[in-house]
Amino acid sequence: MSRVLLVNMPFSSLRWPALGISLLQAELKREGIDCDLAYFNFDLAEIIGLEAYEWINDSLGFVLGGERLFAKTLFGSSFSSDLEYDTEVLLATDPEFSREDKQVFDNVGKQLEAFLDGCLIKIDWSRYALVGFTTTFQQTMASLALASRIKQHDPRITISLGGANCEGVMGRTRWCLPESGSCFRPFLPYQPRVALMILWITVGVTFLILCLSRFMGVHLAVTQYGTRCL
Numbered sequence: 001m002s003r004v005l006l007v008n009m010p011f012s013s014l015r016w017p018a019l020g021i022s023l024l025q026a027e028l029k030r031e032g033i034d035c036d037l038a039y040f041n042f043d044l045a046e047i048i049g050l051e052a053y054e055w056i057n058d059s060l061g062f063v064l065g066g067e068r069l070f071a072k073t074l075f076g077s078s079f080s081s082d083l084e085y086d087t088e089v090l091l092a093t094d095p096e097f098s099r100e101d102k103q104v105f106d107n108v109g110k111q112l113e114a115f116l117d118g119c120l121i122k123i124d125w126s127r128y129a130l131v132g133f134t135t136t137f138q139q140t141m142a143s144l145a146l147a148s149r150i151k152q153h154d155p156r157i158t159i160s161l162g163g164a165n166c167e168g169v170m171g172r173t174r175w176c177l178p179e180s181g182s183c184f185r186p187f188l189p190y191q192p193r194v195a196l197m198i199l200w201i202t203v204g205v206t207f208l209i210l211c212l213s214r215f216m217g218v219h220l221a222v223t224q225y226g227t228r229c230l
């Protein structure tokens with residue numbers, strides 16, 4: 001049977017589980033599909049230490065510090081310069097951001113490649129037909145970075161992304177993996193799809209009524225009080 005793996009990447013809280021993937025796991029099991037969960041956020045906290053992890057997760061959340069670090073592993077040298085980010089984002093939002101803070105931040109960045117390689121080694125990917133990442137807050141870049149590695153390791157695995165970062169404008173943004181060039185296709189959730197169907201049916205039925213009424217010599221006029229026969 002094909003299995004599903006749902007992944008929770010850094011930087012996400014170590015205090016709370018990711019509710020989304022547990023709910024999806026329960027639903028998949030009900031449908032007879034085996035599903036495992038992987039909380040790789042704990043693996044990174046073990047590598048870089050609890051203090052550094054929570055600092056980036058909590059204090060640097062609003063400047064997307066964690067996203068910035070993982071984006072570097074994804075886009076490599078083509079990424080914008082550190083100087084620009086340090087002065088225009090880090091120092092601009094927190095003038096007390098010290099040299100020591102910067103050292104800790106950069107040091108965490110240096111350990112991310114090893115962390116991602118570790119994630120790849122830890123899992124037997126041949127067991128999975130689909131790997132899904134949940135992304136809220138600062139989890140998109142880490143998810144894409146691991147997704148890129150998984151695709152290189154085994155291109156047959158389908159990668160899926162879900163969570164709050166896939167909603168609205170962000171969800172409609174075209175996300176592509178730089179190495180393979182493959183892009184995520186936005187997926188219309190159930191409710192908008194039903195709404196679209198209802199809209200088409202309404203347009204179709206209205207058109208039919210108008211055609212029939214013309215054919216039968218009846219003229220319809222739409223007023224603010226509803227549709228009336230003249």
Ligand code: B12
Pocket residue numbers: 012013016017019020021023024057058061131132133134135136137138160161162163164165
């Ligand atoms: C509870 C909650 C909190 C709690 C706990 C957060 C936590 N870390 O667990 C607290 C109070 C701490 C909190 C704090 C904050 N929050 Co809050 N919070 C929520 C809330 C109300 C519910 C989140 C939740 O657990 N939902 C239930 C689960 C089941 O839903 P879900 O994760 O979306 O999963 C479903 C789908 O998305 C999908 N899905 C999820 N993963 C995947 C994966 C795949 C592969 C697939 C196919 C589908 C899928 O399926 C799931 C089941 O339907 C949401 C709003 C909302 N209605 O969702 C905001 C929300 C997540 N919070 C938000 C924000 C901005 C914050 C704060 C930054 C607020 C602030 N100004 O401080 C802080 C940040 C804290 C931090 N760094 O962790 C934003 C996040 C925006 C974003 N794009 O990341 C949200 C979306 C609210 C909003 N609309 O603005 N928050």
